[in-house]
Amino acid sequence: MLLAWTWMRASYQYPLSAAMMTVASFVVNALDIAAIWVIFAHVERLGGFSLPEVMLLYGTAGLSFGLADLLFGNVDRLSGHIRSGSFDTVLIRPVSPFVQVAVDRFSVQRFGRVLQAAVVLALAVPQLDLTASRAWMVPVMIVCGFAIFVSVFTLGAALQFLLTDAPEVANAFTYGGNQLTQYPLSIYGGELVRGVTFVLPLAFVNWQPALFVLDRDDPLGLPHWLRFASPLAALLLGLVAAAAWRAGIRRYRSTGS
Amino acid sequence: MIEVERAGRSFTHRRKAGVLRRERHVVHAVRDLTFSVAPGEFVGYLGPNGAGKSTTIKMLTGILTPTTGRVRVAGLDPSRRRTALARRIGVVFGQRTTLWWDLPLRDSFELVRHLYNVDQGDFRRRLAELEELLDLGSFLHIPVRQLSLGQRMRGDLAAALLHAPSVLVLDEPTIGLDVVSKAALRAFLRELNAERGTTVLLTTHDLGDVERLCSRVMVIDHGRLSFDGTLGDLRATAPEESSIEDVVARLYTGGG
Numbered sequence: 281m282l283l284a285w286t287w288m289r290a291s292y293q294y295p296l297s298a299a300m301m302t303v304a305s306f307v308v309n310a311l312d313i314a315a316i317w318v319i320f321a322h323v324e325r326l327g328g329f330s331l332p333e334v335m336l337l338y339g340t341a342g343l344s345f346g347l348a349d350l351l352f353g354n355v356d357r358l359s360g361h362i363r364s365g366s367f368d369t370v371l372i373r374p375v376s377p378f379v380q381v382a383v384d385r386f387s388v389q390r391f392g393r394v395l396q397a398a399v400v401l402a403l404a405v406p407q408l409d410l411t412a413s414r415a416w417m418v419p420v421m422i423v424c425g426f427a428i429f430v431s432v433f434t435l436g437a438a439l440q441f442l443l444t445d446a447p448e449v450a451n452a453f454t455y456g457g458n459q460l461t462q463y464p465l466s467i468y469g470g471e472l473v474r475g476v477t478f479v480l481p482l483a484f485v486n487w488q489p490a491l492f493v494l495d496r497d498d499p500l501g502l503p504h505w506l507r508f509a510s511p512l513a514a515l516l517l518g519l520v521a522a523a524a525w526r527a528g529i530r531r532y533r534s535t536g537s
Numbered sequence: 538m539i540e541v542e543r544a545g546r547s548f549t550h551r552r553k554a555g556v557l558r559r560e561r562h563v564v565h566a567v568r569d570l571t572f573s574v575a576p577g578e579f580v581g582y583l584g585p586n587g588a589g590k591s592t593t594i595k596m597l598t599g600i601l602t603p604t605t606g607r608v609r610v611a612g613l614d615p616s617r618r619r620t621a622l623a624r625r626i627g628v629v630f631g632q633r634t635t636l637w638w639d640l641p642l643r644d645s646f647e648l649v650r651h652l653y654n655v656d657q658g659d660f661r662r663r664l665a666e667l668e669e670l671l672d673l674g675s676f677l678h679i680p681v682r683q684l685s686l687g688q689r690m691r692g693d694l695a696a697a698l699l700h701a702p703s704v705l706v707l708d709e710p711t712i713g714l715d716v717v718s719k720a721a722l723r724a725f726l727r728e729l730n731a732e733r734g735t736t737v738l739l740t741t742h743d744l745g746d747v748e749r750l751c752s753r754v755m756v757i758d759h760g761r762l763s764f765d766g767t768l769g770d771l772r773a774t775a776p777e778e779s780s781i782e783d784v785v786a787r788l789y790t791g792g793g
């Protein structure tokens with residue numbers, strides 16, 4: 281943490297430009313939600329969900345992803361570190377390599393996305409008049425979603441130990457996962473939804489717990505208990521990701537020289 | 538301080554051999570390496586290009602996990618206890634800096650201090666000492682990217698010693714340095730070893746380094762140790778009038 285702070289202080293000699301980048305990232309992400317509003321100008325419901333409901337899905341996914349990306353998104357630069365040889369240096373320091381890669385060139389501008397998602401969520405919640413007996417799930421799903429996205433980032437990074445030349449493959453899962461979870465999963469095909477439920481458990485970021493929050497039936501008729509399974513999914517994926525990361529480091533071959 | 542027991546490391550390359558066929562091809566960078574280094578020793582590690590010197594160093598520092606055998610440094614298995622080991626070992630790569638390109642040397646040191654959690658008082662004292670011994674004062678404020686090779690090397694060395702490690706390993710620290718920088722570096726390393734008792738292992742192609750610094754020499758060739766002994770022993774392997782270069786050249790070509 282101290283290291284991240286030092287990075288920000290050392291590399292952000294231009295606070296104005298940092299602020300502008302944050303605003304820019306806020307605006308770019310705002311275009312995302314604008315697209316959703318455009319859709320709702322033409323249809324009443326999207327995949328069976330109303331605008332505030334979709335905004336709830338969007339906001340929770342965005343917040344989870346945004347926080348994960350802000351704090352740990354830099355691990356997707358691992359292959360760059362491997363190719364340049366700077367990962368050797370990371371490994372000889374007494375701080376977890378994962379943390380070091382995450383805070384290297386730590387940039388606050390990603391905060392724009394978090395802010396934007398928080399705003400969308402804040403707009404959505406009052407329109408849904410949720411009861412406390414269901415609303416408690418919202419913070420839980422944000423935390424679990426965060427853990428799931430951090431795990432996905434970690435898995436992507438672990439993959440880069442094998443595919444040093446193809447970091448895009450890993451990015452497809454992280455950023456693609458974010459795009460996917462912004463909309464109700466009911467608009468996608470059943471195969472894909474089963475995939476993101478039982479294989480790469482992105483459905484537990486927001487979809488399953490949101491079904492509980494909104495008190496809706498699962499369009500695919502999956503078991504009811506799944507909507508409480510987000511912590512379990514986050515834990516399992518986290519364990520898998522940690523193991524993959526360790527295996528990656530053991531297989532690390534450095535660069536010849 | 539360092540124990541290596543039958544350690545080996547191989548790399549698998551996959552080569553295209555035809556349209557879909559791929560050939561696996563294994564390079565044994567280090568095989569069946571056994572040696573140990575006692576505390577306070579100053580060891581030179583020689584060998585021709587591609588012999589496995591850097592691979593050995595990377596196994597000692599926890600960067601590479603050995604494929605076979607056992608490695609212990611300061612009582613720890615480097616690849617399993619990487620962070621614990623990092624506090625006891627200093628590492629310098631001649632070919633590559635461990636500092637941050639864009640930051641002035643002083644800020645790099647400050648980051649190193651945070652990474653190693655070095656107490657502020659100790660940090661000041663050690664930095665002042667290193668600043669004097671390595672003559673860093675004139676370029677502490679310059680970004681690493683703009684330093685000359687000799688300056689960068691001294692900066693790297695200081696950064697590797699700020700946490701007062703008991704072992705120092707250096708991979709070709711004198712590569713590309715001019716005579717003056719080399720002499721300064723050697724004087725510093727000799728003093729570090731003599732005064733502090735820091736164990737030093739260095740790889741080099743410069744036999745001057747070995748003659749002036751090392752009480753012990755190890756030669757590796759094709760991943761195997763082909764000589765381990767004192768400088769005197771090394772000379773004794775060849776006819777008397779041979780220069781040290783000739784002696785080593787004989788070893789590299791498989792004992793003549």
Ligand SMILES: Nc1ncnc2c1ncn2[C@@H]1O[C@H](COP(=O)(O)OP(=O)(O)O)[C@@H](O)[C@H]1O
Pocket residue numbers: 533534535536537548564565566567584585586587588589590591592593
């Ligand atoms: N990351 C790597 N991937 C594949 N082969 C490597 C790698 N690192 C080293 N090698 C091979 O291992 C052998 C020993 O290399 P190295 O330890 O760097 O030798 P030295 O430092 O003595 O010049 C060489 O044949 C080299 O090509």
Ligand SMILES: [Mg+2]
Pocket residue numbers: 537590591592708
């Ligand atoms: Mg080498």
